[in-house]
Amino acid sequence: MDQDITAILFDIRLDDTGQFDMEFDRADFITAGRLGNLMTTFLSSEQARLGDHIRLRLINPTPDRIFEIRIDGLTGFCVAYDGMPLPELVSLGNLKLAPAQRIDIIADVTGDVILRETVPSGGEELGGIMLNGQRQIRSAPIAPLPANLVPAPGEITQTADLFMQGGAGDGAHGGFGGWAFNDVSGLPNKPLISARRDEAVQVRMVNDTAFPHGIHLHGHHFWETDQNGARTHLRDTTLVAPGETMTIVCVLDNPGAWMLHCHMLSHQADGMATWMQVS
Structure with missing residues (x-):
């Protein structure tokens, strides 16, 4: 290189x-x-x-x-x-x-x-x-990088839905801010998911708003999935377009309380945040 x-x-x-x-x-x-x-x-x-x-x-x-x-x-x-x-x-x-x-x-x-x-x-x-x-032009082909060591998900032990709500042009929701997850603006008292270490969980993210949202999970990476449920890319931030549903699969292998939020920080500041607990 x-x-x-x-x-x-x-x-x-x-x-x-x-x-x-x-x-x-x-x-x-x-x-x-x-x-x-x-x-x-x-x-x-x-x-x-x-x-x-x-x-x-x-x-x-x-x-x-x-x-x-x-x-x-x-x-x-x-x-x-x-x-x-x-x-x-x-x-x-x-x-x-x-x-x-x-x-x-x-x-x-x-x-x-x-x-x-x-x-x-x-x-x-x-x-x-x-x-x-x-310099002299290379002739060798480009190869993929070696894979990082990440735990493969086993049986899904918990599932959750994350409904994105609010913004200009959207109907009322139960939160106090301009945006909400599941009718709550800001961090709720209870986590979206409470799991034991190494549990594999699935979150269905539904964007019912008129704007895209980059949803970011702290402390972990997760697999995006395609329409057939097959795992595709391993990321820590997924972009969910208006009207789109994105399902992610994550092995929660890092103990702690981890924020899950929109990384459009104006959206996070006005309500789009929740969390997961890993014990």
Whole structure:
């Protein structure tokens, strides 16, 4: 590997004078979140040689922005989601990252590496890694990363439903905030699931709202599942589109009280949070 480069996606709201805008509007909480008017990328390296074999680690730490990224100048594959290696390589296309999500890429540099946000502007440049020199082009194929040691789920011992409620245009719910899980805004007194260590549990997440939500579980990774119930990607944050249902399976192998919340932090602050207890 010639370089290991971190790309931190950033979303900033500036006022008319070009200073950080610290004001909040009520609409920020009950719509898509507090979105900025300037998107950029902080890169740990901004130069590479033509032919360099690199690992590019995309990170979305923004409060609310969902990025949809296209990367020019690379030939390669996605090799990991949220720090968990993929069993099969995933081709590079438009890459969607909700807040807290990460994507690792292994690729060869074929030109200036330009990161572009495809929505809503259709190609706004976020940053780039410029060519400086050249090396011999590699011929070896890219292989998947070794798998991390994670416990495979056995029999599902508990199931729970997580209904996402609230936001602009949604009907009333039982919580006090603009958002709620299962008619509760903020952390409830009782956990969504109380389990013993190493139990395998299933949570059906139902997005009945008009907005997407990136649901993040602390202390664990979980499997997303497809429409047939088959396990797919191992992640700690899943993006659930409006009207979509996502079922996850998790082995709760880490004792503690673990928050499960929307990582659009404006949504979390206004109600979208619950927790799991592992003893």
